Amino acid sequence: MIIRQIHVTPVAFRDPPLLNAAGVHEPWALRTIVEVVTDEGLSGLGETYGDLGHLSKVRECAAALVGVDVHATHEMYARISAIIGDVVTDMHGLTGVATQEKSIDRVFAAFEVACLDIRGKAYGVPVVDLLGGRVRDAVPYSAYLFYKWAGHPGGEPDRFGAALDAAGIVEQASMLIKEYGFASIKLKGGVFAPSEEVEAIIALREAFPGLPLRLDPNAAWTVETSIQVGQALEGSLQYLEDPTPGIPGMAEVAAEVPMPLATNMCVVTPEHLPPAIAAGAIGVLLLDHHYWGGLVRSSHIAALCDTFGLELSMHSNSHLGISLAAMTHLAAAMPNLTHACDTHTPWQNGQDVVAPGALRFIDGAVPVPDGPGLGVELDRDALAVMHEQYLACGLTARDDTTYMQRFEPAFSARRPRW
Amino acid sequence: MIIRQIHVTPVAFRDPPLLNAAGVHEPWALRTIVEVVTDEGLSGLGETYGDLGHLSKVRECAAALVGVDVHATHEMYARISAIIGDVVTDMHGLTGVATQEKSIDRVFAAFEVACLDIRGKAYGVPVVDLLGGRVRDAVPYSAYLFYKWAGHPGGEPDRFGAALDAAGIVEQASMLIKEYGFASIKLKGGVFAPSEEVEAIIALREAFPGLPLRLDPNAAWTVETSIQVGQALEGSLQYLEDPTPGIPGMAEVAAEVPMPLATNMCVVTPEHLPPAIAAGAIGVLLLDHHYWGGLVRSSHIAALCDTFGLELSMHSNSHLGISLAAMTHLAAAMPNLTHACDTHTPWQNGQDVVAPGALRFIDGAVPVPDGPGLGVELDRDALAVMHEQYLACGLTARDDTTYMQRFEPAFSARRPRW
Numbered sequence: 001m002i003i004r005q006i007h008v009t010p011v012a013f014r015d016p017p018l019l020n021a022a023g024v025h026e027p028w029a030l031r032t033i034v035e036v037v038t039d040e041g042l043s044g045l046g047e048t049y050g051d052l053g054h055l056s057k058v059r060e061c062a063a064a065l066v067g068v069d070v071h072a073t074h075e076m077y078a079r080i081s082a083i084i085g086d087v088v089t090d091m092h093g094l095t096g097v098a099t100q101e102k103s104i105d106r107v108f109a110a111f112e113v114a115c116l117d118i119r120g121k122a123y124g125v126p127v128v129d130l131l132g133g134r135v136r137d138a139v140p141y142s143a144y145l146f147y148k149w150a151g152h153p154g155g156e157p158d159r160f161g162a163a164l165d166a167a168g169i170v171e172q173a174s175m176l177i178k179e180y181g182f183a184s185i186k187l188k189g190g191v192f193a194p195s196e197e198v199e200a201i202i203a204l205r206e207a208f209p210g211l212p213l214r215l216d217p218n219a220a221w222t223v224e225t226s227i228q229v230g231q232a233l234e235g236s237l238q239y240l241e242d243p244t245p246g247i248p249g250m251a252e253v254a255a256e257v258p259m260p261l262a263t264n265m266c267v268v269t270p271e272h273l274p275p276a277i278a279a280g281a282i283g284v285l286l287l288d289h290h291y292w293g294g295l296v297r298s299s300h301i302a303a304l305c306d307t308f309g310l311e312l313s314m315h316s317n318s319h320l321g322i323s324l325a326a327m328t329h330l331a332a333a334m335p336n337l338t339h340a341c342d343t344h345t346p347w348q349n350g351q352d353v354v355a356p357g358a359l360r361f362i363d364g365a366v367p368v369p370d371g372p373g374l375g376v377e378l379d380r381d382a383l384a385v386m387h388e389q390y391l392a393c394g395l396t397a398r399d400d401t402t403y404m405q406r407f408e409p410a411f412s413a414r415r416p417r418w
Numbered sequence: 419m420i421i422r423q424i425h426v427t428p429v430a431f432r433d434p435p436l437l438n439a440a441g442v443h444e445p446w447a448l449r450t451i452v453e454v455v456t457d458e459g460l461s462g463l464g465e466t467y468g469d470l471g472h473l474s475k476v477r478e479c480a481a482a483l484v485g486v487d488v489h490a491t492h493e494m495y496a497r498i499s500a501i502i503g504d505v506v507t508d509m510h511g512l513t514g515v516a517t518q519e520k521s522i523d524r525v526f527a528a529f530e531v532a533c534l535d536i537r538g539k540a541y542g543v544p545v546v547d548l549l550g551g552r553v554r555d556a557v558p559y560s561a562y563l564f565y566k567w568a569g570h571p572g573g574e575p576d577r578f579g580a581a582l583d584a585a586g587i588v589e590q591a592s593m594l595i596k597e598y599g600f601a602s603i604k605l606k607g608g609v610f611a612p613s614e615e616v617e618a619i620i621a622l623r624e625a626f627p628g629l630p631l632r633l634d635p636n637a638a639w640t641v642e643t644s645i646q647v648g649q650a651l652e653g654s655l656q657y658l659e660d661p662t663p664g665i666p667g668m669a670e671v672a673a674e675v676p677m678p679l680a681t682n683m684c685v686v687t688p689e690h691l692p693p694a695i696a697a698g699a700i701g702v703l704l705l706d707h708h709y710w711g712g713l714v715r716s717s718h719i720a721a722l723c724d725t726f727g728l729e730l731s732m733h734s735n736s737h738l739g740i741s742l743a744a745m746t747h748l749a750a751a752m753p754n755l756t757h758a759c760d761t762h763t764p765w766q767n768g769q770d771v772v773a774p775g776a777l778r779f780i781d782g783a784v785p786v787p788d789g790p791g792l793g794v795e796l797d798r799d800a801l802a803v804m805h806e807q808y809l810a811c812g813l814t815a816r817d818d819t820t821y822m823q824r825f826e827p828a829f830s831a832r833r834p835r836w
Binding site: 069071072073074075077078119122123125129130132133134135270271273274277278296297299300301303304306307308309333335 | 487489490491492493495496537540541543547548550551552553688689691692695696714715717718719721722724725726727751753
């Protein structure tokens with residue numbers, strides 16, 4: 001099964017004004033859809049970031065993979081490594097530092113997922129069966145709460161409404177739980193003073209007793225602030241996510257707070273694992289196949305976490321259904337996934353490049369799609385519309401900070417901020 | 419593809435009197451052949467240890483795996499884990515301590531390999547393609563030299579002749595290199611005083627300049643002796659393998675000798691990796707899929723070694739062609755395999771349960787077998803003969819020490835000995 005063609009299509013879909021430590025989500029979220037086609041006419045899907053620097057690398061690597069067998073992932077990785085000579089950085093910095101290894105892993109992942117999709121279709125088995133088989137039939141996801149404005153400035157309010165304090169956050173949680181059945185809650189913090197975010201967590205705990213809670217300020221706090229918040233929230237958090245920047249700072253916090261620290265910022269590529277483990281900096285790794293090199297490499301990392309006693313959960317950026325399917329297959333095959341995964345799916349608000357029906361939430365969990373491969377099909381009309389949106393929207397890279405500064409000129413994304 | 423039947427067949431084949439720190443190989447080597455058959459009539463092969471304690475666990479687990487899909491390796495692992503409640507120990511101790519995790523991994527591996535063989539056949543691809551695809555077309559193996567007697571006491575001399583000093587070892591190396599084309603040499607030590615084994619390495623270095631050399635005394639030396647030998651062999655060894663028992667002792671040696679230390683004794687299961695890495699005890703891990711839980715789990719461990727800067731080679735016990743095929747597929751798919759693998763193939767002296775033709779050595783390397791799955795077929799006549807030999811030979815477990823004591827009553831396998 002030789003790769004004959006790879007179609008790379010940037011798309012844009014509407015995104016609500018979600019607030020975070022870097023600023024606020026712009027009106028459009030960007031993604032890149034990868035479709036790999038073999039000499040036998042089978043095709044497979046991958047989804048990755050839409051920033052132009054990354055997109056241009058994806059395009060360059062796509063050309064270099066034509067002629068490779070879909071099984072030859074080591075060969076693909078070597079070819080991509082030879083092309084990615086420099087570090088491809090995100091402006092928002094919300095998934096930690098960029099490194100050359102991470103830049104390679106990010107490009108490789110989209111093709112690897114597409115090749116697994118093809119292999120599953122060729123063999124007549126779901127991707128989860130290429131990862132060791134399912135240990136769960138459905139993957140639990142968490143309600144991913146954001147402070148947010150009612151709508152983008154100058155536009156209509158969106159259906160989610162504003163959430164700018166503890167009451168707004170509880171209201172948002174109620175809506176998402178009612179619609180999706182989530183049984184875990186994550187609050188994106190780093191937006192308001194830590195005391196306000198502590199108040200929101202306490203309000204969530206009171207409103208949803210028994211539901212595991214998490215808080216993620218995206219490294220907006222100093223070590224001292226992180227320790228104060230961690231101690232103030234003893235008994236209220238399943239884990240505290242990236243309170244402060246860097247492995248040494250995280251290690252200092254980890255030693256003083258009662259809950260495990262989770263990360264998708266200080267450990268984002270294999271080379272970060274040895275120093276983080278040696279320092280005792282983290283208790284939970286938030287895997288993300290988009291930058292950990294695809295599904296098989298993520299399963300290697302999951303095994304490593306098991307060996308070193310790290311718990312596992314899963315990180316999410318704004319994404320579409322191809323990624324949700326890939327995340328679900330991977331998570332369904334992870335014996336040591338210890339927490340519900342993150343997803344931005346509710347904020348996607350029904351927009352998708354995959355045909356309806358394959359993906360659904362039942363009691364906060366996504367059943368592993370039936371059918372071979374990823375189990376999702378491209379909706380070519382939707383893809384065309386979203387590609388037109390990409391061309392028309394004028395955005396070429398995610399930049400939460402500059403967008404925020406249009407409305408709050410004094411805003412700074414410096415971290416730590418408090 | 420549901421497992422309908424699993425045939426478990428213990429076999430015995432003739433083994434020369436190879437000397438090691440535990441004693442001497444008995445006249446028969448024992449193995450267990452596993453054949454998994456699916457509802458669609460596909461069958462796959464696995465090979466594992468033949469000791470009765472292990473064999474009985476393999477039989478018990480085989481019964482528990484009927485009804486499982488061949489993709490569902492996590493489910494198989496869970497079922498086997500539920501059965502292996504205790505630690506299954508080898509008498510010889512040459513592959514390090516037994517643990518519950520290792521006992522599970524050892525049983526699981528044979529079934530996992532057989533299921534990969536089936537999946538490869540079903541998909542029409544070689545097993546190497548289920549492990550990321552080949553990074554090499556042929557896998558280099560080393561000439562595995564042993565001090566040995568001319569023949570078993572009371573029997574005829576074998577064709578390999580005696581090797582009881584440096585000259586005999588050089589002669590043996592010449593024969594194996596002439597027949598197989600090996601380009602690396604490993605000497606099994608721990609048999610004679612360290613000074614004699616140093617002398618043998620020096621003689622090999624002079625006889626085969628440029629060929630990488632290794633020495634493996636199976637933890638027969640104290641820390642002090644290990645350091646002396648390591649320093650005496652500066653510039654002569656690619657690595658020094660398991661000079662002394664245990665992670666703390668290995669770490670002491672590693673800090674004082676000029677070459678990396680390799681192990682298949684102090685790190686033999688995932689739980690040993692964190693302390694060994696923290697202590698800096700080893701530089702090279704000798705993977706062995708037979709006790710690291712099969713091919714996919716071994717690839718997880720290989721990735722972990724890459725992350726932590728450990729080099730990789732591969733360990734071998736006496737084995738037949740199913741294992742050689744499995745080792746070759748795994749090693750062909752390992753980007754970070756940094757050294758030629760060990761194999762006992764020459765000592766098998768042509769005996770096999772696989773049909774001739776699929777496996778061959780060219781310039782010391784085994785080309786990845788063509789054909790789907792492992793690429794080897796069971797020779798059912800040979801299997802029947804070897805099973806008869808198993809029943810007739812009277813051995814039920816490998817016990818190099820007791821056999822040695824029949825001829826040298828004062829022999830002790832205590833380690834460290836020097």
